[in-house]
Amino acid sequence: MRLRPFAALSAAAVSVVLLAGCSGLGGGNTSASPSATDAAAVDLCDAQAPAGAASDAVTVSGDAGAAPTVAFTSPLDVSELQATVVSEGSGTPITAGDFVSYAMTAYDADSGEEIGQIGYEPGQLMPTQISADSPLGQVLGCGAPGERVVAAFPASESSAAQVYVVDLLSIVPSAAWGEEQAPVEGMPTVALADNGAPTITLPGGDAPTETQVAVLKKGDGYTVQTGDQVLVQYTGVRWSNGETFDSTWDKGGVPTSFSTTGVVTGFQKALEGQTVGSQVLVVMPPAEGYGEGEINSTDLKGETLVFVVDILGAQQATPTSTE
Template sequence: MRLRPLVTVSIAAASAVLLAGCSGLGGNAASPTPTSTSTAAVDLCDAMAPSGAASESVTVGGDFGSAPTIEFDSPLKVDELQATVLTEGDGEQTSAGDYISYALTAYGADEGDELVTLGYKPGELMPSQISAESPLGQILGCNGPGTRVVATFPATPATETAAAIAAEVYVIDVLDIVPTAAWGAPQDPVDGMPVVTLAEDGTPSVEIPDADPPTETEVATLKKGDGYKVQDGDYVLIQYYGARWSNGEVFDQTWDGTPYAAQTTGFVEGFQKALTGFPVGSQVLVVIPPAEGYGEGEINETDLKGETLVFVVDILGAQHVESE
């Protein structure tokens, strides 16, 4: 049985919560297979849009890593996607499938009005996976952390399912390449909790104690992150590994695919306790009795009813959502 929240939300959709109405970045739904091969890196470098008259006409002020000021003569004529590198990063290049943290400012090309500024404060923007097919990849190419790019997007005509979008101007700062395993400081294990062993790539395995399961949800920090603290209702980007207490059998994990993004409130109650209040970069161990999992009942092989669940959760990113 696969663990899935009540409402499935992709990484791109999580970003779109605050980017609604902006073209390109908010609607990127590409999910390429992660790879670090040299061929993928070349493909991503070649994917970057060319610099041109429109993007080169935009004047950008301010330091990398802080919200920029943007000046251009409006209305700015934008016939095609163009991207101009303003600051070259001196770190490693990105590869197709990497997750990157970034910040952006967007302006309307016709009126010169600011549309949105996101990502310069912790918890404002979810990390995104980059590919040669995605708008993010076409703006940034394989340029790594430390890179600032100005890009101009042409207008998008209306379709049967989407409204027209006017031409836009973006400034994007590439802040970091996000690891796909928690990077926080290791913490001492907690007596009586399952023992977690990590493979070289971060994949966990769990040894269940020879004891009765707890009757209340128990949570322990395995690695303490140093990032934004997740709040109730936020979107999170996570890796997770789930096993049954009764026999140690793994019933669900993300380590055989890609990290997973969803809203905290979409998970079962016990799982939420391994997310809310923990900083990004943390790895959390949680043991969830049936009452805060999938309900009481007879333990069986077809579902998780009656089962005490054991999860190892790596918190890789988060995006805050204001409560209504």
């Protein structure tokens, strides 16, 4: 028995028991693409599945954000997706396009047995971008952080009927939120726009011959480890002329995700050992970037590169969880 994958997560980065399988609501990929933010006008309140006899039959105790105590009479007859709000959240409601952090515990609707739980500890689940047509959006609706929902899923071709308790933990900011740190002398300087987008100013002199990393903001979250998936915003400039060659901020300000081992060495050094919520400045020579060669306008060979990276979320390469 497996949990339905609310988030589009790499098979190498999640627990096979907890997050493999098919959602039964149009596929497992529930992370919205940048174009999905065009659907921000869609009211998530209207997207939330209605309560029903199955979801209403589940008794839940405990506070949102911690593993719940659940009771229901099994087998539970689940004919369609149902969602019952157990406790309301507080603060700003979520809207389509937001990235959210959440936790969930799943049960077999036929036997009543717990299948597993995940997300209650830092680093277990990547923040997910929510949309009105995703399973997570249809469960949480336009709830606010602290909301707890019982969701009853009918059986699909690949999974038996299941019951979830889903907690909305937080709305993830689009820029690093950590405590500002003192600048490092001799490194590039960074100015931030109101939305958090950085402008990088290079110092005079020769480019460094070794990778340099400085923390601009120190976050208070999970510490990124080798092989973890990360959710980041970034801007990269060429040392040779100061021109920006790539930036998530220039692509709608939508964060992107990847493994720390799936990027060049200098970028990897900027991520691993840092905490979620941090903003990191890294200067990397060609050897730890895109390789030695003659600097040109078509690729990044020979370039010393400068990145400002906002670390917004992370998921352990092998999440710890219960089964």
